[in-house]
Amino acid sequence: MGMDVCAMKMGPFEFNMQELAGSMGDFGTLLPLAIGLIVVCDLNPAGLLVMIGLANIAMGLLYRLPMPLQPMKVLAAVAIAQAWEPEMVYASGFTMGIVWLVFAITGIMDWISGITPEAVIRGIQVSIGVLLAVEALGMISTGWALGILSVIIVLLLRNNRYTPGAVVLMLMGVAIILIRGEFAEIAPPSFTLPPVTSFPVEDIWRTLLLAGFAQIPLTVTNSIIATSSLIEDYFPERPVSETELSWTVGIMNVIVPFFGGMPLCHGAGGLAAQHYFGARTGGAKIIEGLFELSLGLFLTASIVGVFSVFPMAIIGAMMLLAGMQLVKFVGELDRDTSLIPFAATVTLSLTVNMFAGFIAGLAVHYLMRRFVE
Numbered sequence: 001m002g003m004d005v006c007a008m009k010m011g012p013f014e015f016n017m018q019e020l021a022g023s024m025g026d027f028g029t030l031l032p033l034a035i036g037l038i039v040v041c042d043l044n045p046a047g048l049l050v051m052i053g054l055a056n057i058a059m060g061l062l063y064r065l066p067m068p069l070q071p072m073k074v075l076a077a078v079a080i081a082q083a084w085e086p087e088m089v090y091a092s093g094f095t096m097g098i099v100w101l102v103f104a105i106t107g108i109m110d111w112i113s114g115i116t117p118e119a120v121i122r123g124i125q126v127s128i129g130v131l132l133a134v135e136a137l138g139m140i141s142t143g144w145a146l147g148i149l150s151v152i153i154v155l156l157l158r159n160n161r162y163t164p165g166a167v168v169l170m171l172m173g174v175a176i177i178l179i180r181g182e183f184a185e186i187a188p189p190s191f192t193l194p195p196v197t198s199f200p201v202e203d204i205w206r207t208l209l210l211a212g213f214a215q216i217p218l219t220v221t222n223s224i225i226a227t228s229s230l231i232e233d234y235f236p237e238r239p240v241s242e243t244e245l246s247w248t249v250g251i252m253n254v255i256v257p258f259f260g261g262m263p264l265c266h267g268a269g270g271l272a273a274q275h276y277f278g279a280r281t282g283g284a285k286i287i288e289g290l291f292e293l294s295l296g297l298f299l300t301a302s303i304v305g306v307f308s309v310f311p312m313a314i315i316g317a318m319m320l321l322a323g324m325q326l327v328k329f330v331g332e333l334d335r336d337t338s339l340i341p342f343a344a345t346v347t348l349s350l351t352v353n354m355f356a357g358f359i360a361g362l363a364v365h366y367l368m369r370r371f372v373e
Contacts, residue, residue: 012064013283021164022279023288026068026270028136028319033071035307036080037262043086045303047194047260049296053289055252055264060285062248065235067285068227068270069252072096072263074218078211086260091203093263095212097253100219104246109224113242119338120361121229122330123345124221127357128269129326130350132319139316146176150317158277166277166318173314182309192300194259217355219265223249226268230326234275273322341365 030052037043052069059067075092078084084092103109140147153172154165177183224245231240245266252264274284295303333342341364349357 012281013060013286014281015283015287017162017164017167018159018278019281019284020287021158021166021277022066022274023284023291024166024170024318025066025273025275025277025279025322026070026288028132028139028273028315028322029070029073029267029270031307031310031315032312033073033076033080034262035304037071037076037089038304039308040080041084041086041089043089043262044195044197044260044300046192046296046300047197048262049292049300049303050194051256051259051261052264053292053294053296055256055261056285056289056292058252058289059248060282060289062282063238063240064282065231065238065240065285066271066274066279066281067240067248068267068274069264069285070267070270072215072219072265074215075207075211075263078214082210084207086197087199088203088207089262090197090257090260091199092207092212093253093257093261094199095204095208096215096219096263096265097250097255097257099212099216099250100246101250101254104243104250107243109220109242109246112220113225113228116225116358116362117338117341117365118229119333119342119365120345120358121225122333122338123342123357123361124226124349124354125230125268125326126330126342127346127349127354128222128226128267129272129323130346132269132323132326136316136319136323139312140320141313142316143311143313146311147313147317150314151321154277154317154321164278169314169318173310176311177306177309180309182305188302189298190301191298192296194261194296197258197260199257214353215263217353217358219249221354221358222269223265223267227266227271230268230271234271268326269322272325273318276322276325277318340368 034048038045038048056069059069075096079089079092150169153168157163157165157168224242228240228242228245249265256264333339341361344364345357345361348360
């Protein structure tokens with residue numbers, strides 16, 4: 001029996017070109033926020049990248065799925081906007097870790113999941129898709145021709161076993177950097193270990209007030225409920241409960257802050273992107289993790305330069321197509337009873353925030369059910 005060198009299988013893991021392409025699905029959310037935390041907040045690049053690399057490898061081994069890992073968006077955005085010191089970023093991640101361990105131990109996430117109807121879950125997913133698409137269009141606007149070309153390449157090559165679209169786009173981005181001569185300004189490789197880091201205890205409450213309380217509802221909706229639901233859609237034979245996701249978010253975030261890592265969570269958008277570009281097993285996470293480990297250990301001095309000159313229109317094209325995947329689940333709704341709570345969820349999610357959409361959708365659903373009864 002011959003062996004296909006492009007599709008080496010190891011039990012529940014696959015290591016092939018499509019898994020490689022799928023492993024790049026998280027980059028659209030990771031790169032902009034990671035660059036901001038490194039440049040503005042002075043986070044150590046080695047710590048940030050090595051910790052997310054190890055976390056990705058752990059997720060791949062634990063779940064045997066392309067389990068997404070992304071920065072906690074509210075915490076990252078506030079930290080960048082307010083130019084937090086590194087110690088505040090570490091404290092915020094540790095605080096979220098404690099919160100999600102409490103949620104997992106007490107079973108709060110199971111209770112929240114049990115009272116959440118499908119219309120609200122789909123509304124959250126669609127809202128995430130729309131927000132991703134809007135952010136993606138902003139990136140594509142930095143180079144419309146390149147962005148449109150990137151979309152065409154993905155559509156033509158997404159399912160190609162040997163040259164998947166995402167891999168072609170990454171290589172194209174590197175080629176553009178070479179053609180522009182921007183690699184000459186990037187520092188040469190050097191070996192760097194992640195630092196051992198800490199934070200003042202008083203920063204725990206401080207960061208909770210500044211951004212932590214706002215992060216919790218987004219993590220509940222996008223990182224936990226929507227991700228668990230999407231896993232059931234994509235991998236019905238391997239469901240992952242909301243409590244299991246709470247455990248991993250909690251455990252990750254009580255560890256990574258002590259080695260220079262940023263606050264991490266899961267995310268339905270990242271899962272949609274990875275699945276769209278070809279990821280089907282934990283192999284994609286191991287590939288991504290090894291890539292991030294290599295960057296953190298050997299390219300710390302140059303990684304900010306590489307990220308900052310990589311064409312954002314290419315990343316935007318990938319995000320746009322991933323966002324569109326989340327919108328397709330609207331067709332699965334029961335149009336007689338679900339459209340109104342779904343519409344309430346999407347409307348408030350897009351105009352206020354996802355927690356407001358979540359509460360509005362729940363309220364409309366249960367008011368309608370009581371009225372009908």
